[in-house]
Amino acid sequence: MFGEGIVSKSVSSHSDLIPGVYEGGLKIWECTFDLMDYFSEAEIEFTNKTVLDLGCGAGLLGIAALQGKAARVHFQDYNSTVIDEITLPNVVANCTSEGRRMGSGKDRKASKPPSKRPRKAEGSSDVLNRCRFFSGEWSQVSQLLLNSNKPCLKYDIILTSETIYNPDYYSALHDTLAQLLDRNGRVYLASKVHYFGVGGGVYLFEKFIEERNRGSFSSEA
Template identity: 35%
Template sequence: GAKIWECSHDLTLFIDDNYERWIENGYRTVLEVGCGHALPAIQLIKHNFDVDLQDFNREVLEQITLNNVKKAVNEKYSYNNRLFFGDWTDLLEFIPSKHYDIIITSETIYSITSYKKLIDLFDHTLTYNGVIYVAAKVHYFGVEGNINLFKDFVLKTKRFDVAVEKTIDANVKRQLLRITRQTSTSVEY
């Protein structure tokens, strides 16, 4: 939560390139999962999206996330949305069901033990025609998770489809995934 990872920047740049299409398609409500510094969410707030924020650590939300949002938003933009903290499984009773048009997350798939919790959170909170964007490194060193394992896990749930939206070639290759419900009619952006 305290470090800004590369994929957060990737997601922020992707938002800059795509937010107008999301508005045209009626997407307005957003949840950033594992928000940390909330750079992607701040971009969406600046474009008048209704954004809620989630992080595992309450301290991160109170000391880092809120400060960043307040500095970036100031009087020019309004922000009075919800903040959620805690384990993803525990949040299912607090986060609104089928509420979010867009869910964004970066650097949250490095541990395979968290995949089911994350997918359950996606399934609980995403609108039927919504879209999820996951920004991640292709390989994480020193941990068991990676982007291919995550894509396979997503497909095995038979709840979602997954596609690579963008690949960033760097020292450590990164990708941005687009995830939609299998029965979704969402626009592919």
């Protein structure tokens, strides 16, 4: 458990990011909540879509897609500890009937019934059959995803929040998006305008994408 030692490394370095060691997936970053609000406001449809939560951390975006009846949701994080200890348990807790029961207190000695009727949830094997979990660096993971998605399956929707903080990763991130996104697919990316101390941000990433593609990607603010 916690074989990568990222919890102690993060605590001892007083940092949420240790480049190449721990990339921040143990906490939920603010833009995830902004993107989830956007899903509701813009009524983004996940039904029957194939979705990738790239740099998923706790996996809230992928969980929203699962709850929105996506056909498949794949989760990727740099750190295996995050996938094993945070993402996967979070999917089980939020999307399966077993997890919902535990969350609603039915298995405890709670007296009050939940105020809202819980949404219909699936058994864990049904939900987990729609999910896959990957860890590792983007350039390696994209090859793994391409090779393991047989027949070669690209994503209708790629969700990614707070993943453009480090310009050193832009090339790998760009190539991953380009290789994995379906021709008619969409990337929903949430980010801070600028990441002080690391250097990345929306404008720098937009510029990078434009230079690499010269018009083949379209972006909306």
